[in-house]
Amino acid sequence: MSDNKRDGEVNFNQPEYTTPNHILDRFPVAPRSIWSKVEDKDWNNWIWQQQQRVRNIEMLSKVINVTEEEKQAYDGSVEMFNMSITPYYASLMDADDPNCPIRMQAVPKLGELHISPEDLEDPLAEERDMPVPGLTHRYPDRVLFYTTHNCAMYCRFCTRKRKVSDPGSAAQKKQLDDALEYIRTHKEIRDVVISGGDPLSNSDDRLDYILTSLRAMPHIEIFRMGTRNLVTLPQRITDDFIYMLRKHHPVFVNTHYNHPKECTREAYDACRRLSDAGVVISNQMVLLKGINDDPKIVKELNHKLLMMRVRPYYIYQCDLSQGISHFRTPIEKGLEIIENLRGWTSGLAVPHLVIDAPGGGGKIPILPQYFLGKTGKTVKLRNYKKKEFTYVEPQE
Numbered sequence: 352m353s354d355n356k357r358d359g360e361v362n363f364n365q366p367e368y369t370t371p372n373h374i375l376d377r378f379p380v381a382p383r384s385i386w387s388k389v390e391d392k393d394w395n396n397w398i399w400q401q402q403q404r405v406r407n408i409e410m411l412s413k414v415i416n417v418t419e420e421e422k423q424a425y426d427g428s429v430e431m432f433n434m435s436i437t438p439y440y441a442s443l444m445d446a447d448d449p450n451c452p453i454r455m456q457a458v459p460k461l462g463e464l465h466i467s468p469e470d471l472e473d474p475l476a477e478e479r480d481m482p483v484p485g486l487t488h489r490y491p492d493r494v495l496f497y498t499t500h501n502c503a504m505y506c507r508f509c510t511r512k513r514k515v516s517d518p519g520s521a522a523q524k525k526q527l528d529d530a531l532e533y534i535r536t537h538k539e540i541r542d543v544v545i546s547g548g549d550p551l552s553n554s555d556d557r558l559d560y561i562l563t564s565l566r567a568m569p570h571i572e573i574f575r576m577g578t579r580n581l582v583t584l585p586q587r588i589t590d591d592f593i594y595m596l597r598k599h600h601p602v603f604v605n606t607h608y609n610h611p612k613e614c615t616r617e618a619y620d621a622c623r624r625l626s627d628a629g630v631v632i633s634n635q636m637v638l639l640k641g642i643n644d645d646p647k648i649v650k651e652l653n654h655k656l657l658m659m660r661v662r663p664y665y666i667y668q669c670d671l672s673q674g675i676s677h678f679r680t681p682i683e684k685g686l687e688i689i690e691n692l693r694g695w696t697s698g699l700a701v702p703h704l705v706i707d708a709p710g711g712g713g714k715i716p717i718l719p720q721y722f723l724g725k726t727g728k729t730v731k732l733r734n735y736k737k738k739e740f741t742y743v744e745p746q747e
């Protein structure tokens with residue numbers, strides 16, 4: 352037991368527990384593809400995974416059978432938004448199916464070259480609400496803190512394409528310190544969302560510096576870290592990282608699984624390590640045409656996430672970012688998905704469907720209509736099977 356353990360805290364060196372095989376069996380180990388001869392010590396090393404990323408069409412052609420459309424899309428998009436895929440994530444791609452849900456998230460498509468009239472460079476107006484560079488302060492008690500513009504993988508549907516993947520726009524130390532100073536002098540802020548890019552692209556030391564600085568501010572209650580590394584680079588969740596993170600509790604992690612194929616044994620292990628260290632993990636899925644716009648897929652994903660101790664939190668309607676309109680779905684699709692979850696499966700598996708309103712309006716929830724009206728004190732409702740019920744309010 353450590354000397355500084357306080358009442359009610361659990362010792363980190365708890366007895367090991369075993370996950371039943373019938374649960375583990377649902378999480379297949381990544382197939383490794385062309386990297387089958389790579390030694391475990393390299394494959395499981397996040398630095399090696401980053402160094403070996405698939406960044407050009409020649410390398411990509413060794414992993415999958417690249418189509419003519421994908422070649423053209425790569426040539427047309429690479430100047431604007433890099434391609435970068437970790438070997439781990441690349442090994443999950445179907446080599447022969449251009450519509451594989453993993454491949455569609457990682458490999459450019461021609462749709463990226465099309466800018467629709469409604470597309471916006473900064474759809475969420477994040478730059479407008481920046482009191483200092485790299486910090487968005489829109490809501491009264493919380494801020495969004497951009498700490499890097501690098502990511503392990505560049506998701507083709509990224510809403511921050513305007514900055515992400517451009518190494519020249521990454522936050523320097525002075526920018527970080529200016530943002531920290533802003534937070535220090537704004538006592539109304541209690542919640543800091545640490546974002547990017549992917550904040551886990553920072554070194555442990557840099558993250559420790561940021562978190563230690565924030566923890567020294569008595570008005571800061573919680574941190575949320577928004578990372579896709581649990582999906583694209585689960586090897587990043589090392590012992591050192593976990594020991595660093597748990598010094599700064601309470602810490603929440605929001606991640607970004609979009610398809611059940613992403614729920615591998617490696618992903619399971621990474622989530623388990625974080626959860627065991629006391630981190631609460633939630634998932635923010637983006638609704639993507641051809642990838643997860645199907646209630647069965649979302650239900651399967653959410654069931655897997657719960658087994659990984661990840662709470663399905665949001666389904667985002669795809670933003671109006673430039674060059675991602677080919678991923679967008681009609682609003683009815685999201686409503687259909689919620690309609691097929693609510694009541695048909697555990698409430699824990701039902702996330703909030705939201706639109707992050709263009710122009711900086713914030714997240715607006717969208718719900719199927721369960722409230723049918725009210726006469727006097729009598730409320731008319733319908734349930735998930737579309738059967739109608741009444742509820743009577745108190746007379747006073």
Ligand code: SF4
Nearest residue numbers: 502505506509548579
């Ligand atoms: S990890 Fe997040 S910030 Fe990075 S490319 Fe993917 S969606 Fe964009």
